[in-house]
Amino acid sequence: MDFSLKIEEELFLQMIREFAEKEVKPLAAEIDELEKFPTELVNKMGKIGLMGIPVPVKYGGQGGTNQMYSMAVEELSRSCGTTGVVVSAHTSLCVAPILENGTEEQKMKYLPKLASGEWVGAFGLTEPGAGTDAALQQTVAVDAGDKWILNGTKIFITNAGFAHVYIVIAMTDKSQGTRGISAFIVERGTPGFSIGKEEKKLGIRGSSTCELIFENCEIPKENLLGKVGRGFGLAMKTLDGGRIGIAAQALGIAQGAMDETVKYTKERKQFGKAIAKFQNTQFQLADMETKVQASRLLVRHAAYKKDQGMPYSVDAAMAKLFAAETSMEVTTKAIQFHGGYGYTREYPVERMFRDAKITEIYEGTSEVQRMVISGNLLK
Amino acid sequence: MKIVVCIKQVPDTTEVKLDPVTGTLIREGVPSIMNPDDKGGLELALELKDKYNAEVTVITMGPMQAEAVLREAFAMGADKAILLTDRKFAGADTLATSNALAGAIRTLEYDLVITGRQAIDGDTAQVGPQIAEHLDLPQVSYLQNLKYDGKKTFTIKKATEDGYQVVEVDSPCLVTVLATANEARYMTVRGIVEAFDKPVEVMGADKIDVDESKLGLKGSPTKVKKAFTKGVKSAGQVYEVDTEEAVGIIISKLKEKFII
Ligand SMILES: Cc1cc2nc3c(=O)[nH]c(=O)nc-3n(C[C@H](O)[C@H](O)[C@H](O)COP(=O)(O)OP(=O)(O)OC[C@H]3O[C@@H](n4cnc5c(N)ncnc54)[C@H](O)[C@@H]3O)c2cc1C
Ligand SMILES: Cc1cc2nc3c(=O)[nH]c(=O)nc-3n(C[C@H](O)[C@H](O)[C@H](O)COP(=O)(O)OP(=O)(O)OC[C@H]3O[C@@H](n4cnc5c(N)ncnc54)[C@H](O)[C@@H]3O)c2cc1C
Numbered sequence: 001m002d003f004s005l006k007i008e009e010e011l012f013l014q015m016i017r018e019f020a021e022k023e024v025k026p027l028a029a030e031i032d033e034l035e036k037f038p039t040e041l042v043n044k045m046g047k048i049g050l051m052g053i054p055v056p057v058k059y060g061g062q063g064g065t066n067q068m069y070s071m072a073v074e075e076l077s078r079s080c081g082t083t084g085v086v087v088s089a090h091t092s093l094c095v096a097p098i099l100e101n102g103t104e105e106q107k108m109k110y111l112p113k114l115a116s117g118e119w120v121g122a123f124g125l126t127e128p129g130a131g132t133d134a135a136l137q138q139t140v141a142v143d144a145g146d147k148w149i150l151n152g153t154k155i156f157i158t159n160a161g162f163a164h165v166y167i168v169i170a171m172t173d174k175s176q177g178t179r180g181i182s183a184f185i186v187e188r189g190t191p192g193f194s195i196g197k198e199e200k201k202l203g204i205r206g207s208s209t210c211e212l213i214f215e216n217c218e219i220p221k222e223n224l225l226g227k228v229g230r231g232f233g234l235a236m237k238t239l240d241g242g243r244i245g246i247a248a249q250a251l252g253i254a255q256g257a258m259d260e261t262v263k264y265t266k267e268r269k270q271f272g273k274a275i276a277k278f279q280n281t282q283f284q285l286a287d288m289e290t291k292v293q294a295s296r297l298l299v300r301h302a303a304y305k306k307d308q309g310m311p312y313s314v315d316a317a318m319a320k321l322f323a324a325e326t327s328m329e330v331t332t333k334a335i336q337f338h339g340g341y342g343y344t345r346e347y348p349v350e351r352m353f354r355d356a357k358i359t360e361i362y363e364g365t366s367e368v369q370r371m372v373i374s375g376n377l378l379k
Numbered sequence: 380m381k382i383v384v385c386i387k388q389v390p391d392t393t394e395v396k397l398d399p400v401t402g403t404l405i406r407e408g409v410p411s412i413m414n415p416d417d418k419g420g421l422e423l424a425l426e427l428k429d430k431y432n433a434e435v436t437v438i439t440m441g442p443m444q445a446e447a448v449l450r451e452a453f454a455m456g457a458d459k460a461i462l463l464t465d466r467k468f469a470g471a472d473t474l475a476t477s478n479a480l481a482g483a484i485r486t487l488e489y490d491l492v493i494t495g496r497q498a499i500d501g502d503t504a505q506v507g508p509q510i511a512e513h514l515d516l517p518q519v520s521y522l523q524n525l526k527y528d529g530k531k532t533f534t535i536k537k538a539t540e541d542g543y544q545v546v547e548v549d550s551p552c553l554v555t556v557l558a559t560a561n562e563a564r565y566m567t568v569r570g571i572v573e574a575f576d577k578p579v580e581v582m583g584a585d586k587i588d589v590d591e592s593k594l595g596l597k598g599s600p601t602k603v604k605k606a607f608t609k610g611v612k613s614a615g616q617v618y619e620v621d622t623e624e625a626v627g628i629i630i631s632k633l634k635e636k637f638i639i
Contacts, residue, residue, distance in 0.1 A: 008571050011447075011454060015566045049568030062568035 003297075012068050016075040019048070028080035031206035032351050037162050038083050038206055046117015050076075051090060055099060060112030066241075070248040070303040074296075077252025078259070081355030082206035084252055088245030089158040089207075090114070094121025097167050097183065097238045101226040106185065110165055119164035123242075124154035124212045125235050132368055134169075135178045135232060139214065141170040146221055148184060150214040153196065158362075160195055161208035164188045168212065169235050172228055183231035185223045192217030203354035240313040242363045244302050247319035250327035250359035251295045257327075257334035257352045258292055261285065264347070265337055281337065288330045295323035314376045321369035324359035331356040380433040380550075382424045383484050385494040385510070386417040386452060388445040392499045397608055413448045415558040416495025422563040423525060423556055424493055425456045431529065434458050436487060440468055440479050446579055453574035454566035465583040470596030473501070477509030479594055482587030484514060490550040491533075496521055496557050507555035517548050520555040 005013070023044055031038055045051055053069040055061020069091060077084030095114050098106060113119040130136040139152025150170055157166075166186045173180030186193055196211025226234045262285065265276035275281050298319035305312035331353040335342035342349045360366045390409040398405050413421075427433040437452040439445045440463040449460035463483050471479065484492060492514070494507035504520075511518035523543060524536040531549050538557060566574075584594060592598060618628055633639045 007450075008575055011450060011566065011571050011574065012568065014451075015454070015568075015571060019565055047567075048565045049570075053568050057569065063572045064568045068568065 009065075009067060009071065012064070013071060013075070015048075016050075016072050019045075019050075020075045020079045024076055024083050025079035028082075029345070029348065029351065031080060031082050032203075032355075033205075033345070035200075035205045037208050038080075038086060039162065041083055042086065042117050042120060042162075045087065049115075050087060051117035051120075052095065052111070052115025053091065055095060055111055055115040059099070059107050059115060061115040065303075066244065066306045067300065067303045070244050070299055073245050073248035074252040074255070074299070077249040077355075078256040079252075080206075081249060081253050081352070082204045084249040085204050085207050085246075085358075086120070086159060088242065088249055089123060090121045090163075092242035092245040093123030093158075093238055094163075094165055094167050096241050097123075097225060097234060098165075098185070100237070101183070101234055102185075103222075105222065106225065110185065114165060120159050120162050122157050122159040122163035122166045123238065124157045124160075124166055124168045125239075126154060126156050128153065128155055132365060134235065135181070137169060137171045137181055139168070139170040140174075141172050141182060141184060143172070144218075147218045148221065148224065150184070150186070150192070150217040150219065152214050154212040156199065156209055156362075157212050158207055158209055160210035160212060161198060166212060167225060167238070168214075169231050172231075176229060178232040179229050181232040181235075182228050183225040183234045184219060185225050186214075186217070186219055190217055190219060201358075203351070203356070203358055205354075237313075239363050240316050241306065243316040243320040243369075244299065244306065244312075246359055246363045247295070247299045247302065247316065247323040250320070250323035250356065251292065251299055253352050253356045253359070254288075254292050254295065254323070254327040254330040257331045257349050257356075258285075258288060260347065260349050260352075261288075261334045261337050268339075275337070284333060284337075288333055291322075291326040292330060295319070295326045298322055314373055317364070317369040317372040320359070320363070321366055321373070324356075324366060327356040327359055380427065380431055380490045381488050382427060382433050382435050382491045382493060383487055383489045384417070384421050384424045384435060384437045384452075384457070385480055385492070385506070386421065386437050386439045386448050387414040387495070387498045388412070388439060388441050388448040389414045389498050389500045411444070411447065413451055414495050414498045416497060416499075416556060418495075418563040419558040419560045420493040420495050420554075420556040421452055421455060421457065422561045423522070423554075424491075425564065426561070427491075427527060428456065428458075431527065433491075436461065436489075438463065438480065438483055440464070440471070440476060440483075449579050450574045451566060453577050454570035455564055456567075456570060460577070460579045462579050462581050463587075464581060465585075467584040467591060467595050470599060471594065472599035472601035473503050473505040473509060474600060475594055475596075475598035477506045477513060478589050478598055479584075479587065480506065481510045481513035482589035483582055484510065486582075486587065492516065492551070492553040494553065494555050496555045504555070507553065511553040514553070516551055516553045518553040518555070519546055519548055522554045522556045523560050525554070525560075 049062040052061035053064040054066050057063045073084050073088050098110050114121050142149045168184045168186045172182040192215050194213045196213045199209040265281050266274050268275050302312050302315035302319045305315055334349040335353050338347050338349055341347050388411050390406050391412045394409050396405050424435045428435050435457045436459040437457045438461040446462050468479050497504035519535045521538040523538050526534040534547050537544050
């Protein structure tokens with residue numbers, strides 16, 4: 001078993017670390033405080049290829065791997081959880097389903113602009129009544145001959161306020177249950193499509209989370225993504241891939257908190273010595289580091305399997321479950337080691353703690369990941 | 380236009396520690412990086428490539444591991460790469476290094492040769508000017524900024540100790556560049572993916588027309604007499620005051636130290 005990185009992955013890590021350190025880290029506090037979508041960073045990331053890593057060159061992408069993509073989300077999130085999820089939702093939830101399910105025309109039309117970062121992508125599955133139970137779709141798409149007419153509302157959609165392309169899941173035949181659900185590509189500016197209320201959030205505050213509202217929204221016939229009635233499967237497969245991205249985000253946030261905590265415990269003195277000299281600190285740091293590294297191996301393994309074309313859905317679920325819960329635990333302890341200072345915005349662990357929580361919720365809650373893992377075990 | 384950029388792989392001196400006993404650098408376990416001034420030089424070349432479709436060849440002399448900086452240069456956008464490597468080059472001082480590099484450059488077509496001002500490990504700033512002398516090229520050192528007329532002439536702003544000069548020079552010529560001249564671009568993801576599929580030309584001493592007595596240890600007249608650690612300076616004091624008050628403070632400090 002070879003756990004070493006490939007030479008191009010080593011070079012990629014060198015680049016992404018330098019980029020995150022120089023370009024992302026200095027903006028993270030402001031992105032959070034002002035709930036500011038990182039448009040400037042998206043432009044910069046687009047220029048060097050970070051908005052289209054696993055997209056083939058012929059579609060304007062970079063020809064990179066899912067491994068590189070997950071490393072990118074990890075390293076970006078280590079500095080800024082918002083920036084990590086902007087890239088993750090864009091790549092995993094919009095670019096990937098077009099790449100994996102789109103017609104040649106759809107790929108040529110959408111991928112070059114998405115992969116270059118000129119356009120940002122989003123994905124609308126969740127509705128007020130359809131959360132974990134995503135099959136309960138109320139949004140409907142009616143076949144009107146030469147077009148589809150959409151009606152309904154999506155909530156909690158990442159990147160919504162700044163995206164150009166939205167993958168939208170809707171019911172096309174209620175009588176067929178999950179087999180009556182289809183997926184569509186909707187562009188910003190389509191008449192009848194508007195962006196609703198923006199959520200005020202605990203964490204990842206710079207990511208724009210809004211409603212999508214469809215009122216007799218007419219979209220061209222050719223904007224059906226995949227086949228009619230296959231939208232639920234498409235959404236579930238899309239989320240499998242997305243979970244690698246969110247696992248990498250959780251991992252990155254945890255690593256960021258580790259970096260801060262190691263530094264702080266060596267500097268902060270109480271009772272005449274650095275708090276790192278207390279055995280409690282040492283043992284807890286050892287446990288935290290072990291869990292972070294275990295998360296990393298799970299994430300890399302899931303990404304590796306996706307790159308190899310092997311089934312990875314359970315691996316992605318395990319990676320997300322473990323990395324998300326590790327992220328929550330590590331950021332909580334990071335604040336504890338910072339004492340009162342950690343509870344203030346003077347130190348980044350306060351933000352990391354708030355950013356970590358969402359990783360246990362979106363793209364399938366931790367409970368859902370346990371269902372996926374145990375379902376496979378007991379089938 | 381054809382451009383040759385000399386790049387040195389150096390230990391990241393921000394992470395280097397000195398052996399307290401011998402006073403020499405501890406190089407083990409220290410990551411290697413592209414010399415910062417050379418990165419500035421490569422960026423300058425790539426900007427000329429963007430604007431004038433120049434062809435950029437990078438060249439490094441060093442052990443096989445030095446190939447890493449050439450891959451990095453590919454990932455930033457360089458077109459061709461040459462690794463000058465041979466046991467016969469080992470132990471080179473600046474003169475022997477510049478002889479080898481000039482020998483390799485002589486085998487190429489070029490309108491502009493770019494080197495960094497200095498390498499952060501050797502810090503001599505000699506190699507660039509020496510290459511220019513070997514190749515009989517006009518040279519402009521300490522480049523801060525360059526404009527090209529699209530034909531033959533470069534207008535260059537060069538740093539001097541107390542300001543800057545603006546000079547004109549015709550190609551072919553050699554410039555030595557400061558890291559502060561520009562902001563080097565990041566490698567692109569696609570550049571990284573493709574960097575390892577591109578060929579690196581490996582050149583040994585047999586491929587260049589330079590007498591062996593001018594290469595490596597044999598060709599190195601430099602003798603290191605002594606290496607020592609500089610004494611530590613105490614931290615300075617910063618005053619944020621207006622000009623008049625500042626003058627007063629400076630004068631009283633100079634008097635305090637019996638300088639005036
Ligand atoms: C910031 C943010 C960004 C988001 N981005 C997107 C996006 O881009 N696109 C998108 O489509 N959605 C997005 N979502 C929605 C997200 O995926 C859902 O919130 C999530 O799936 C949970 O759904 P819910 O909120 O309706 O919770 P509910 O489904 O109501 O769940 C409530 C609780 O009940 C538990 N639960 C539910 N069913 C079961 C069960 N059968 N067994 C055990 N426990 C159960 C859940 O695990 C959870 O703890 C986002 C949400 C947020 C907050
Ligand atoms: C104190 C001291 C002791 C030394 N001791 C020895 C010794 O004992 N034995 C010995 O053999 N040498 C010794 N050297 C010389 C050492 O080998 C030099 O580092 C090397 O020859 C290049 O010179 P430099 O690093 O000063 O480069 P500089 O002249 O500062 O470099 C200027 C530019 O030249 C180019 N360049 C330089 N080197 C290369 C390269 N290898 N490949 C491609 N481009 C390059 C780069 O563009 C660089 O930015 C010593 C140097 C110093 C300062």
